[in-house]
Ligand code: MF3
């Protein structure tokens with residue numbers, strides 16, 4: 001069942017989503033060589049609480065921290081720890097806030113210091129892949145149009161799309177229907193309707209698409225050890241097309 005949101009609900013979601021985006025903007029100057037992912041977690045945690053919200057990941061299905069931090073070959077759901085970031089690393093910080101009973105979900109990949117050229121191209125391709133997915137949204141079109149647009153942008157450039165994780169409806173629940181695949185055929189999936197709110201969050205690998213889960217039972221890493229990037233927005237479908245709830249106006253967090 002897909003929960004279509006009323007205009008009133010969307011206005012609350014807009015606040016939750018704005019806060020999540022502001023977390024990414026706030027944390028940017030701290031993402032430097034030498035910082036630990038645990039320290040980044042703690043700064044985000046305090047910021048979210050001080051704005052009257054709760055970090056959705058904390059205790060979600062037993063997740064032990066307030067944000068996900070996924071470094072280099074980690075695809076997603078990395079657990080913040082005492083790992084120190086080093087020059088040339090990349091790290092995805094995935095922020096989800098729970099505010100006035102609604103979740104807002106956004107993530108970006110940051111450069112730690114200066115990236116190698118190959119890493120930079122991966123990250124920029126992923127950033128653009130998310131935008132291509134958003135641009136494929138048509139009222140009355142299908143969710144599969146989004147995944148198709150992402151796959152056809154990414155694969156010819158020599159990268160692979162992760163299959164095991166997808167975008168998702170979001171609202172009073174962290175994860176709702178529909179699933180938004182980041183690959184597939186146009187016309188697949190469900191009809192895109194006014195009032196839907198869902199995320200698009202492509203994970204793109206420098207090598208092959210396969211993954212394994214670390215013994216911590218959360219962290220997904222690439223099977224071949226290649227670097228992986230991810231960007232995520234929460235998007236509201238209106239009569240006039242997509243309304244990106246996690247994009248700040250004026251300033252940009254990515
Ligand atoms: N924020 C992630 C997503 O984009 C989900 C994280 S679940 C957690 O859907 F438990 F790992 F936090």
Ligand code: CO
Pocket residue numbers: 105167168199201232
């Ligand atoms: Co998400």
Ligand code: CO
Pocket residue numbers: 094095096105106107201232
């Ligand atoms: Co997320």
